[in-house]
Amino acid sequence: MQNPYLPYPVRIDDIITETEDKNLKTFKLVFLNPADEENFSFQAGQFAELSIAGKGEIPIGIASSPTEKGFLAFTVNKVGLVTTHLHNMKVGDIMGVRGPFGNWYPWDLMENKNVVIIGGGFAFTTLRSSIVYMLDPANRSKFKDIHVIYGARTPGMLLYGDELSAWEKRDDINMHITVDATDDPDWKYNIGFVPTITDQKAPAGDENTYAIVCGPPIMIKFTQPVLDKLQYDHDHIIMSLEMRMKCGIGICGRCNIGKEYVCKDGPVFTLGQLNNMPKEY
Amino acid sequence: MKCVKIDKKLFAGGIERLQTSYRLFGPVKDNNFHDFQALHVGETPDPTMLNTRLSPKSIVYPQSELMFEYSLDDSKKDSHILKEIVADNSPRVVIGIRPCDAKAFLLVQHNFDTLEYKDPYWVRAYEATTFVGLACNTPCSTCFCTTAGSGPFHEAGSDVLLVDTGDYYVAKIITPKGENLFKLAGWEEEAGSDNAAGEIENLKQAAEARITTRVNTDKLREKRTTDLFDASFWEEFAFSCINCGTCTYVCPTCWCFDIQDEVSKTAGVRMRNWDSCMYPLFTYHGSGHNPRDNKTKRLRQRFMHKLKYYVDKYEKGIQCVGCGRCIRFCPVNIDIRKLCEAMNNFEPAQKSI
Numbered sequence: 114m115q116n117p118y119l120p121y122p123v124r125i126d127d128i129i130t131e132t133e134d135k136n137l138k139t140f141k142l143v144f145l146n147p148a149d150e151e152n153f154s155f156q157a158g159q160f161a162e163l164s165i166a167g168k169g170e171i172p173i174g175i176a177s178s179p180t181e182k183g184f185l186a187f188t189v190n191k192v193g194l195v196t197t198h199l200h201n202m203k204v205g206d207i208m209g210v211r212g213p214f215g216n217w218y219p220w221d222l223m224e225n226k227n228v229v230i231i232g233g234g235f236a237f238t239t240l241r242s243s244i245v246y247m248l249d250p251a252n253r254s255k256f257k258d259i260h261v262i263y264g265a266r267t268p269g270m271l272l273y274g275d276e277l278s279a280w281e282k283r284d285d286i287n288m289h290i291t292v293d294a295t296d297d298p299d300w301k302y303n304i305g306f307v308p309t310i311t312d313q314k315a316p317a318g319d320e321n322t323y324a325i326v327c328g329p330p331i332m333i334k335f336t337q338p339v340l341d342k343l344q345y346d347h348d349h350i351i352m353s354l355e356m357r358m359k360c361g362i363g364i365c366g367r368c369n370i371g372k373e374y375v376c377k378d379g380p381v382f383t384l385g386q387l388n389n390m391p392k393e394y
Numbered sequence: 395m396k397c398v399k400i401d402k403k404l405f406a407g408g409i410e411r412l413q414t415s416y417r418l419f420g421p422v423k424d425n426n427f428h429d430f431q432a433l434h435v436g437e438t439p440d441p442t443m444l445n446t447r448l449s450p451k452s453i454v455y456p457q458s459e460l461m462f463e464y465s466l467d468d469s470k471k472d473s474h475i476l477k478e479i480v481a482d483n484s485p486r487v488v489i490g491i492r493p494c495d496a497k498a499f500l501l502v503q504h505n506f507d508t509l510e511y512k513d514p515y516w517v518r519a520y521e522a523t524t525f526v527g528l529a530c531n532t533p534c535s536t537c538f539c540t541t542a543g544s545g546p547f548h549e550a551g552s553d554v555l556l557v558d559t560g561d562y563y564v565a566k567i568i569t570p571k572g573e574n575l576f577k578l579a580g581w582e583e584e585a586g587s588d589n590a591a592g593e594i595e596n597l598k599q600a601a602e603a604r605i606t607t608r609v610n611t612d613k614l615r616e617k618r619t620t621d622l623f624d625a626s627f628w629e630e631f632a633f634s635c636i637n638c639g640t641c642t643y644v645c646p647t648c649w650c651f652d653i654q655d656e657v658s659k660t661a662g663v664r665m666r667n668w669d670s671c672m673y674p675l676f677t678y679h680g681s682g683h684n685p686r687d688n689k690t691k692r693l694r695q696r697f698m699h700k701l702k703y704y705v706d707k708y709e710k711g712i713q714c715v716g717c718g719r720c721i722r723f724c725p726v727n728i729d730i731r732k733l734c735e736a737m738n739n740f741e742p743a744q745k746s747i
Contacts, residue, residue: 114512114514114517114518115512115514116478116514117511117512117513117514118461118462118653118664119462119476119478120476122474122475122476164476166464166466166474166475166476166655166662166664167464167466167655167657167662168655169653169654169655169664170653171680192680192681193680196680206474207473207474207475208474209474209475209476330683355679356677356679356685357676357677357678357679357680359651359652359653360651360653362510362511363508363510363511364505364506364511364513364649365650365651365652365653365666365669366505366649366650366651366669366671366699367650367669367671367676367677368677369695369699369703371619371623371698371703372619372702372703372704372706372707377510389619389620390619390620391619391620391623391624391698393623393685393686393691393695394685
């Protein structure tokens with residue numbers, strides 16, 4: 114019997130400090146057994162449990178794209194026991210990964226549609242996975258216009274800076290990067306909160322347009338009225354939720370919203386679905 | 395169905411014979427309460443027991459269970475890599491389990507044994523276990539099994555059902571597992587089946603008549619989850635709750651668990667421990683946010699899970715077998731029957747147009 118609690122052993126291959134406060138690092142992980150990588154077949158939007166022997170596990174969205182082979186990437190905020198320990202680990206150290214878990218953004222429904230990605234802060238990880246996935250030469254033609262509205266408090270708090278610059282230069286993706294505030298005279302992108310920039314830059318909602326929204330609760334709260342104003346159908350607004358988790362497979366009982374387990378039936382829900390679920394998240 | 399008659403004088407001898415083939419568990423009196431414990435050679439289940447204080451769920455699903463072991467000694471080749479710990483899954487038998495508790499395992503099975511994921515620890519332990527049920531001739535005043543999908547003579551979940559008829563037990567053999575166990579015990583005197591069936595039926599009717607409290611669950615399915623969730627009665631029911639978690643520990647159908655690592659020098663284990671939705675840490679995010687940040691929300695979760703979410707998710711009735719333990723042991727007299735009544739009868743206030 115397969116043991117779904119057993120992590121695949123992985124080696125830390127690279128560590129990138131992402132933000133100026135040094136609280137966010139990206140860990141590139143390589144499977145010790147190549148066969149495990151094949152078993153770990155995932156879609157953009159899913160998450161995994163990162164396992165550190167002696168400390169425990171944490172559920173983290175997968176930041177690498179299914180089109181990137183040979184490694185997995187996770188961007189981790191330093192918050193508690195496991196993440197603090199992980200931030201002190203070094204290249205070459207051995208840890209574990211379980212997954213992939215949960216559902217993913219509805220890639221089949223979004224084929225031949227416009228996709229508007231709205232992200233804030235460090236919730237941009239599975240959105241990065243999604244952008245890389247959509248921009249892959251094998252996939253780009255499956256989607257119409259792609260818009261990305263991504264904001265952070267300051268320029269130094271934006272994740273994946275080099276990639277953001279590269280995407281800015283492309284003509285097959287519309288980037289709308291923003292910061293809450295900056296005194297950097299060389300800042301050449303937007304200044305303003307994500308909901309404001311969404312109001313200014315996002316295309317109007319219609320049956321051919323989907324919005325994926327990921328960010329802190331305050332951003333989601335103020336973005337929703339903007340999307341309503343732009344006439345986005347609630348079934349076309351896609352969100353990814355966070356919850357305290359342990360098992361990742363819908364068994365341990367703690368991450369439910371109503372009868373749905375965020376780890377197994379989520380983390381991706383449409384706003385239409387959330388409207389019919391208890392407000393307990 | 396085959397019925398076997400066991401002279402009570404021969405019961406202990408059969409139990410003795412089973413010791414060579416099984417690990418035995420049965421209700422034993424410990425101070426003021428009965429609890430399921432390993433039966434040592436010479437011990438038999440205590441026939442005076444009404445029901446145990448804790449349910450027998452721990453025989454399949456221990457309160458604390460080792461999952462993996464590992465070494466943190468970097469000089470070792472496999473350091474930091476987890477290895478599965480397989481528990482002793484040799485055949486075991488639970489003798490004297492009440493029908494409600496045997497049924498509870500079937501409700502819990504929907505969580506641990508699914509098409510998508512199988513919890514190997516639970517599934518292996520469950521498959522290794524034979525359940526010898528003991529019908530209830532004397533139900534307790536808090537029992538409401540007959541309206542909670544079970545009953546004092548309910549057979550679902552048991553491999554054999556024993557019925558105490560005075561000088562004899564009459565045993566209904568329900569599964570091949572049960573038949574095998576009876577062979578090994580040497581209990582093979584067939585009861586004249588017409589006679590036995592009639593005798594069992596009379597006792598069953600008498601026992602069912604003694605169960606006078608009931609729950610109505612017929613309207614739970616049709617209620618809107620969000621209506622029940624936003625109902626005004628939660629505050630009132632939770633007023634006296636102290637979030638002690640006793641209800642979840644004594645409950646045969648509560649299954650939630652936590653996973654923790656524990657290290658001694660360089661040797662570590664990952665284990666799981668029963669957890670409880672009554673505790674604030676259960677849902678406490680790393681960020682400090684807690685979606686269930688007060689006792690009313692936590693109490694609501696427990697009863698919504700048992701009486702609404704489970705009902706909707708599996709369409710197998712409520713996640714409760716009516717054993718009444720949570721009612722008997724709640725220090726502030728919270729009564730699931732009253733909660734169920736409030737939920738089943740709830741009508742949301744008409745929305746003004």
